[in-house]
Amino acid sequence: MKLTLALSLVLLVFLCQNVGGKKSHKPADLDDNEFAEFEDFDDEGVLSSAEQEATVEEEADFPSESDDIVKTQAKKDDDNEEEEDEGVVENDDDEFEHFTDEDEFEGFDKESRPGKGKSHEVPDLKIAKVPIHLRTNWDSFYLEMLMLAGLGVYFLNFLAGKTKNGKLAQAWMSSHRSILEENFAIIGDDGLSKEAKGTGVFNKESENVYTLWCSGRTCVEGMLVELRLLKRQDLINVMTTIMKPASDQIIVKVTMDASSMDKFCFCIGQKKVMAKLLKEQPDLGQFTEKKAVENYNLPESFQLQSEIGEATSIVLDKKVCAYLEKYEQQIEYIHISDQYSGAKSQYDENQSKMPDVRPSLVFCFNVPGKGKTKTSDVDGMLPLMKLVFYCVDKVGRLALSKEKRLKAEKNRAKAAEGYLKAAHSQLQEAAQLRREEKRRLAKEKIMNEEDPEKARKWEERESKRDMKKKQAKTKMMKVKGM
Amino acid sequence: MSTAAINDVKRPNKIHRYKPKDSSAPGDDPTPDYMNLLGMIFSMCGLMMKLKWCAWCAVYCSFISFANSRASEDTKQTLSSFMLSISAVVMSYLQNPQPMTPPWQ
Numbered sequence: 285m286k287l288t289l290a291l292s293l294v295l296l297v298f299l300c301q302n303v304g305g306k307k308s309h310k311p312a313d314l315d316d317n318e319f320a321e322f323e324d325f326d327d328e329g330v331l332s333s334a335e336q337e338a339t340v341e342e343e344a345d346f347p348s349e350s351d352d353i354v355k356t357q358a359k360k361d362d363d364n365e366e367e368e369d370e371g372v373v374e375n376d377d378d379e380f381e382h383f384t385d386e387d388e389f390e391g392f393d394k395e396s397r398p399g400k401g402k403s404h405e406v407p408d409l410k411i412a413k414v415p416i417h418l419r420t421n422w423d424s425f426y427l428e429m430l431m432l433a434g435l436g437v438y439f440l441n442f443l444a445g446k447t448k449n450g451k452l453a454q455a456w457m458s459s460h461r462s463i464l465e466e467n468f469a470i471i472g473d474d475g476l477s478k479e480a481k482g483t484g485v486f487n488k489e490s491e492n493v494y495t496l497w498c499s500g501r502t503c504v505e506g507m508l509v510e511l512r513l514l515k516r517q518d519l520i521n522v523m524t525t526i527m528k529p530a531s532d533q534i535i536v537k538v539t540m541d542a543s544s545m546d547k548f549c550f551c552i553g554q555k556k557v558m559a560k561l562l563k564e565q566p567d568l569g570q571f572t573e574k575k576a577v578e579n580y581n582l583p584e585s586f587q588l589q590s591e592i593g594e595a596t597s598i599v600l601d602k603k604v605c606a607y608l609e610k611y612e613q614q615i616e617y618i619h620i621s622d623q624y625s626g627a628k629s630q631y632d633e634n635q636s637k638m639p640d641v642r643p644s645l646v647f648c649f650n651v652p653g654k655g656k657t658k659t660s661d662v663d664g665m666l667p668l669m670k671l672v673f674y675c676v677d678k679v680g681r682l683a684l685s686k687e688k689r690l691k692a693e694k695n696r697a698k699a700a701e702g703y704l705k706a707a708h709s710q711l712q713e714a715a716q717l718r719r720e721e722k723r724r725l726a727k728e729k730i731m732n733e734e735d736p737e738k739a740r741k742w743e744e745r746e747s748k749r750d751m752k753k754k755q756a757k758t759k760m761m762k763v764k765g766m
Numbered sequence: 767m768s769t770a771a772i773n774d775v776k777r778p779n780k781i782h783r784y785k786p787k788d789s790s791a792p793g794d795d796p797t798p799d800y801m802n803l804l805g806m807i808f809s810m811c812g813l814m815m816k817l818k819w820c821a822w823c824a825v826y827c828s829f830i831s832f833a834n835s836r837a838s839e840d841t842k843q844t845l846s847s848f849m850l851s852i853s854a855v856v857m858s859y860l861q862n863p864q865p866m867t868p869p870w871q
Contacts, residue, residue, distance in 0.1 A: 427866040431822050435829065442833050469776045475784035490836045497784035502775045506782045518833045677775075 438519045445516030446491050452532065453486050453494045453511055455659035463669055468507070469500025491517040503544040503680035505642075510535040514655055525655050532651040533616065534665060536672050537644060545622050545643035546684045547692035548595035551588075552577075552608070553617025553648075558587040566639060567623035570699050580605055583612050591695065594688050599678065607671050614668065616648035620679060623696070638703045645679060647672050786838075798839065801831035805847045812854035818866045821858045824851035 461484075464471045470482035475497070486494035492513045499506040512533040515521035549571040551561065562568050572589040580600045582588070586608065590596040599620065600608075608615060624646065625639035649668050653661045684692070730742050805827030812821030828848040835844055 425865040427868060431825075435825065438826075438829055438833075467775055469778040470781055473784040475786050480781045480783055488837050491833065493836075499784075500776055500778050500781040502777050502780075505780075506784070508784075515834065518830065520830065 441519045441522060442491075442517045445518070445522065448516050449492050449494075449513045451659060452513060452657060452662055455662045456511060456534075456665065457486065457496075459663040459666055460669055463666065463673075464498055467501055467673060468498040471496070471498050473497045473499065486511070491515075503541055504676060505539040505541055507539070508537045510537070529654045531654055532657050534649045534651065534668075536647040536649070536669070538646075538672065538676055540643040540645065540676075540680070542643065544680050546595070546679075546682050547622045547689065547696065548684065549589075549591040549621040549623060550596055550599060551590075551617060551619045551621070552582075552586055552600070553615075553619070554585055555587045557617050557648075558589065561617060561619070562589070564627040565619070565621075566625060566628050567621050567641070568619075571621075571623065571695055582608055585612060592684065592688050592692060594684060595682065598682055599675070601678075603674065604671070607667075611649075611668060614650050614652060614665075616650050617646075618648075618675070619646040620644075620675070623699075637707065638700060645672075645675060647675075795834070795836075798831045798834045798836065798844075801827045801834065802843060802847050805831060805851055809847075809850040809854040812851075812858055816858055816861055818855075818858045818862075821851065821854035822866075824854050827851070 461471075470480055472483035472485050472487075473480060474483065474487050480499075486496050489495055492515045494511040494513070496509040496511075497506060498509070501507075512535060514525055514530060514532055549567050551558070551565075551568055551572065553561065568589055571591045573591070575588045575590045575593070575596065577584070577586050577588050580588075580597075582600075582605060588596070622643040623641045624644035625641045628639070647668070649665060651657050651661055651665060726742075730739050733739050733742075805824045808820045808824035808827060811817060812819075812824055825848075828844070828851045831847065832844050835841075
């Protein structure tokens with residue numbers, strides 16, 4: 285009995301130990317199983333290969349480094365391990381054989397596996413396409429080069445155009461200086477300096493517009509010469525001019541003294557320009573009528589607008605007609621008016637206020653060459669400047685007959701009356717609006733008023749007022765009827 | 767001599783000063799103002815929507831505005847528009863260094 289008890293106790297103890305041992309041994313077993321392949325190797329060798337695996341798992345990007353680790357560790361070991369190093373390389377295939385098992389993995393192609401140890405340690409990386417880098421390939425930036433080239437061309441054209449325009453202005457000045465000095469006390473004034481000293485040079489308004497103010501002459505307040513050249517500095521404009529040729533223009537505006545000029549309005553010019561002028565210039569639209577050019581033996585391309593026939597025939601004498609015939613292409617228009625106010629603004633539709641008028645002569649000349657102007661062409665404009673002074677003197681001496689003068693004054697009075705009426709009606713409208721606005725506000729106030737008594741009283745007052753107005757109107761009607 | 771004196775039309779005592787034209791009146795040529803505005807719009811589009819072609823158009827617009835500008839105009843505005851367009855080009859290339867692709871590709 286005692287023996288059996290003892291034996292059973294021993295068995296129990298043995299069983300317990302076995303169970304505990306199994307549990308503890310499981311990881312070991314697992315480990316053992318994992319590294320069952322390395323059983324033949326030394327511990328260090330086992331470790332190195334284990335580390336190798338770890339390094340392969342952790343540092344897949346750096347196969348060389350893991351190899352280095354393997355190699356360095358292998359060097360520390362004995363000769364066996366040197367063999368193992370090679371053996372490691374050789375045995376790598378064996379080590380990772382289970383990874384190359386086609387049955388184990390889906391889509392695994394044994395043949396496509398990279399050959400030697402290094403490459404198959406590294407997972408198959410898909411290298412992304414490197415974007416085109418500045419340093420490597422300039423050809424791909426051809427559009428940018430094109431843009432820069434375009435800018436370069438534009439800038440070069442700007443410089444060339446600016447220089448050409450400057451040269452043309454200079455040429456005009458040098459050829460016309462003598463005639464200007466004969467006629468005016470000062471040539472060239474910017475209006476900013478304290479003393480009225482003639483600068484003798486153009487004011488540059490922009491790269492294609494040059495102005496010159498001359499003053500100090502009999503009958504004349506001043507003369508403004510404006511060179512409106514083509515925009516040679518702007519490439520787009522240059523290309524537009526190639527497709528649709530245009531000319532450089534010289535606009536001479538002579539402002540007469542108030543008492544020097546008789547009252548009349550006159551304009552002669554190219555037909556295509558006249559339509560535009562009639563719209564823009566209020567005096568032409570108000571005072572002038574279309575007259576036939578055949579009476580004066582002028583070319584058909586011209587259109588004549590005149591207020592007073594007598595004045596027209598004095599202005600269009602033989603000399604002027606000869607000029608108009610000879611320089612038909614170069615004379616754009618000649619506008620002589622005592623009611624000159626400049627082009628009316630498109631925004632100002634309200635014609636209630638009489639515009640500020642000055643007696644003026646405006647000449648617009650086209651420079652020959654149609655864009656391809658040379659400095660010699662500008663010199664050829666001198667006779668037209670002489671025409672300007674001739675006309676100025678003529679208009680200064682012009683004296684209308686009494687009858688025509690009265691007619692002119694009547695026309696002006698009528699125009700002034702028209703302006704007054706327009707102004708008056710505007711004022712009335714404004715007053716009416718104000719009154720209505722007042723009434724509306726008062727009504728709103730009363731509506732908001734809480735006291736009914738006050739509201740009633742106001743309504744009574746309003747009705748009385750309306751009654752009175754009506755009565756007053758009827759009374760007036762009665763008086764008129766009588 | 768006397769004929770020259772008689773024919774002398776100069777009157778130094780009747781000099782009138784030049785009154786410069788009112789520059790605020792829009793009438794004349796609105797090109798520089800339009801181009802300036804257009805340039806600024808293109809710059810903002812290029813900067814915010816990262817469009818390279820917008821930025822390049824802005825540079826062109828500011829160039830055109832500069833070429834057509836009047837002497838009386840403030841150069842600061844033209845210069846600031848130009849600087850804005852240059853910054854739009856630079857920023858769009860810094861954000862995306864790839865070259866421009868034409869619309870037909």
